[in-house]
Amino acid sequence: MGEDKEKRTLTYLERLKQKAISQENYGGEVKAEEAKMEVRDCPECGAGRAFRQGLTACAYCGFKFMNTRLTDGVHIKKENNS
């Protein structure tokens, strides 16, 4: 009887452990990436992104890089709206 109980607890824990390990995490596995530097060229005129009255539009041809309106964040500020 005692052994039986112990077995039951163990199998329960075993199952729980398996489930915990095999459960897929939201967003998938976290991949370790190195720090990197990127630049977004303007698809219209090919110029690099430069600051001119903001960052949301191309400084040379006015192409809109993004349509969202930026709000104050840690590094991005409202002033970065073109």
Added chain:
Amino acid sequence: MFGLFDKKYHNPELLEMIGHTQERWFAFLDKLENRMHEMCTAAVPEIKEVFNQDTDPYKRAHGHMLMGLHGQINQMRQKANKTKEESIFYFIDRATTQLPDFISSAGREYHDKLRIFRLDCINRHNIFEEKIAWYTLMLNNAVEEQDLETFYQEQLAAFEDIRNKFICKQCGGNIAIAKIFFIATYITCPFCQTQNTFTPSTGAQMVLHQARSLAEQRTAHLLKAYEASKPKNSQLYQQYLRSMFDEWNKIVPDMATENEKFYQRMLHDHTNSINHY
């Protein structure tokens, strides 16, 4: 009048039922406690194993496992609560209605007996609840704290290594990164003024996530001092809170303004808390 001269009330059946119900309630809780003990003691080494094997930076497999075990304990708590309502309180209520009036000497003895029975059952249940709290803590503390300080120092060193190694993707000019960043940011090339997007490594991004825990680890001795004080010394807690936030801001200076608001709220919560004793 007031039933003062009524005959003494006798109900041996009820006494027997009280004894029997109490016995069953105690045995039921004993059984639940045994199961909880078995499960939790067997689970501790398993939790440690899962934690050590878990490669996820957020240790989510460990979190799932812990949550499952908490769920089991909660089920036991619900079972106990349900039985308390259905078998103890219901029984007392029903028995009370059948007794003579409380203020009559005849009913007094039995009302007292029921009251004592009720208290005994509640006290036993409180012991069960204390055990739940104890085992929950045991499961939560099954793994040792992660060494966040070493991880943080590693990330700082890694950043020092790479800070001068980046070049502008537009003109190829050298870009020196002035300070460590924990989230992506724009960095202006000093030569061609192009806005480069710098994305920190996954490790550096994790620092932001772990900053509070690290600050708490650094100031754990202050919290301990507060918790050890009797009666609890509010000044000590305020000292702890200030130093914890100072450490946090040292690690992630970018968040200082937001953290200050959070600090004010926690301080407010603490000073308005009723749990000072």
